Amino acid sequence: MGSIEGIITGFQTAFNIESILFVMLGVFAGTIIGMLPGLGPISAIAVMIPMTFGMDPSVALIMMAGVYYGAIFGGSTSAILLNAPGVSGTVATAFDGYPMAQQGKAGKALAIAAISSFVGGTVSVILLMLLAPILSSVAISFGPPAYFALMVLGLTAIASLSEGSTIKALISAVAGFMVVTIGIDPQSGTQRYTFGNVNLLEGLDFLVIALGLFALAEVCTLVLKRKDQSFRNLHNIGSLKLTKKDFKEMSGPMSRQSFLGFLIGVLPGAGATIASFIAYISEKKIAKNPEEFGKGSVKGLAAPETANNAATSGAFVPLLSLGIPGSGTTAVMLGAFLVLGVQPGPMLMTERPEIFWGVIASMYIGNIFLLILNLPLIPYFAKVLKIPRPLLISLVIIFSMIGVYAVSFNTFDLYMLLLFGVIGFIMRLFAFPAPPFILAFILGGMLEQSLRQSLTISNGDLMIFLTNPISSALLILSLLSFVFPLIGQIRKRKG
């Protein structure tokens, strides 16, 4: 099926009352959850998963996609209004968004954010529509060695690109992989690390890990910061109107960063965070008046906002066409696919075209909703930020618990959730990044399977990874992803 026929199928799936309603619901819920301090797309997707039970998988996934970009947008709102970016992807948004809000132009900043998100999102969905089928048709010939190498690249890339120490990021990834070995080994039926506990036979559910490491760990941080009153100084939103001059200034960054952001989003390991920083830095470099950046520049706000939304759709390329997430957030998204019984990957486009294209088509609709829902409703949404912290903490705890309980109906999983909340908090204290952990947890099973399949094919000969051209190229790339940052560090020290 070509792109054009495909997208028609997609619009047929996405353009009915039910789907549109659920996209709206997803965007709405995503925006509100994303706005809450510390809760980003990962928590938003994880909390919403129980809602999708019993729904048609294509509608459910369309809604989850809405939650995803809604949450990214919601994060920008708190970054602009409170200088409290909910997720790292919106840190760069606060650089110019917050100064603008302080100057009493919060409404203008929110409008710029909404419009550049819309442009970034829409342009990149077009690119996604063109690129994903091509990658799918290439990936269909990939054997287990290539898949193995691809996942190794994904993991090393996220580790080498995460903030702070690369060693700590790798340790985090290894720990995530270790946790996934708990349970019955699917290939041999051997029990591993179950300690005779029946509840561990099937391994741990990914929701336990996602909500524990992200939402509950954030609860601990919120408890410590509960007396923070910054949200009380919420500025008056002011007018949302933009002038012709504003549009003119935005057009440059928007057109450039839609493409750049998309490309960065496609790359494994890099995502909205890196895309938004690169966008900010590159626009500052080419700007005629770089000194305005950081003081409420229109360009400085439009660039990261365009880029982080473009990267969000870009990240769907490897997820949909290879079945391999490149970031923590898309890893949780993959979890949502699997919960609904859909396996993303090269076969998805041919076997379940209504889902493949439906998700893509829904992004056009979702982006439009983001714009028309959020622009007029922003002043009301912003009230969410005023929820008193103690109440917010209790609610986040309850939502996480019910999210897990509604999947497993087992209190054992709730104890595990609490345990991973504690682990997540300790990881934060000692600066171990959590995204590599969740990515390794989700990829671990597939990685082990492809490794064992490859070695079964080759009778245990490791050379199979080097003789296969795709896997050897990918493995060299993953090696390089380490060598380069290392060289950079050594240079820095010498300098």
Add this chain to the structure above:
Amino acid sequence: MLKTVNKKVSLVLLAIGTGYLILAYQIPSYPYTQIDADVIPKTLGYLLIFLSVLLFISKDSETEEQKARRNIPKKEVGMLLVVAGLILLYIILLEIIGFVLVTAVFIYSCSRFLGYKSHITNGVVSISLPVLMYLMFTELLKISLPSGILPF
């Protein structure tokens, strides 16, 4: 010898890696497979040990901000422990007393404990939210939550 935090952390990780590895060697073998179930666990165990050693010898590059993050006053640690205790109680009582009641009591007491002073709002939220969620899950989504001692 254990001057930096990294060194202490790496020793803990080393212990975890070793424990994991010891258990990996106890995984029963399965004769009919090329690559057995213990290959990945053993690799991961050695990898963690190797990385812990790297962490031990690497230079501590923590910023002051990161160090400050660990400086939690004793009173706050107590707060965290009480919240964890409340969560534990919630889990224990969830299936015995039922979702609606336990959740209502949890939201009210946890918010109150963390310093939320408005009794009325707190009361309204802690009663209406569990009831709404319960109805949504059981009626709309057909997911049954524990009803406990309540008759419905």
